[in-house]
Amino acid sequence: MAKNVPNISESEWEIMKVLWENAPLTANEVVEALAKADWKPKTIRTLLDRLTKKKVVGVNKEHRVYSFYPLYAESECQRAEAKSFIDRIYGGTMKSMLAQFIEEDALSEEEMMELRQMLEKKGK
């Protein structure tokens, strides 16, 4: 369980989002999915290659045109990032983070209500 997820850089994360939604995809399909991001196709290739080298992405080489797919679930990666983020910035507790958001009115009334509901529901 909880194999440690390798580090995924910011640009790489964009690629991953596409793969998590539609994998497997060829490089070209990823390029198309990211048309709005103004990256040159080669850049996307490089990122795919790096993700592959890092073993965050797998490659199917059965056909001439390879296809790529994630080797970790999105939620797994999110959780890994979240943990390291909260540790680093908020001393390790979600509470401090949420406390700050609440104090600084960074949440809308609606959002707070949703959060309350989520907590209630789980509460029991």
Add this chain to the structure above:
Amino acid sequence: MAKNVPNISESEWEIMKVLWENAPLTANEVVEALAKADWKPKTIRTLLDRLTKKKVVGVNKEHRVYSFYPLYAESECQRAEAKSFIDRIYGGTMKSMLAQFIEEDALSEEEMMELRQMLEKKGK
């Protein structure tokens, strides 16, 4: 308001934590505060210099031995990091993040209770 905080790297963040707690401090005092972190003093100097160059830290050069102090509040930096983190990883909403934590039972009963209380109190 909300001048954009420059990027603060992971190691640099450790330095900042010390400065936020005790600034102004000389380089040497920072070194002492970070004795447990096993960084060579020179490394800490380098990080202080970089933070200074980035204008995240200010320097008082009135005495031969300089002293350093933060130019941004901790909460300001935390918020900046949190925003970019949530945008990048959770599509921009705190809700998705908290939802995931709740679903995956990443919070203890006690933590959830505290969160509930915080939300209640603010609620009205």
Add this chain to the structure above:
DNA sequence: GTATTTGGATTACAACTGTAGTCAATATTA
């Protein structure tokens, strides 16, 4: 006042990132 320590300035150097470009083989098109 000489030797030594301390602190600031400068330099080092590899890994990781962002952002591509070149090259060569294969596939497709005319």
Add this chain to the structure above:
DNA sequence: TAATATTGACTACAGTTGTAATCCAAATAC
């Protein structure tokens, strides 16, 4: 089949980061 386009492999190159070391001047210790 000859020209062209696609795709994968490899290379490029500067900026950031982690992690220091060297050099020199001033201060301090003998």
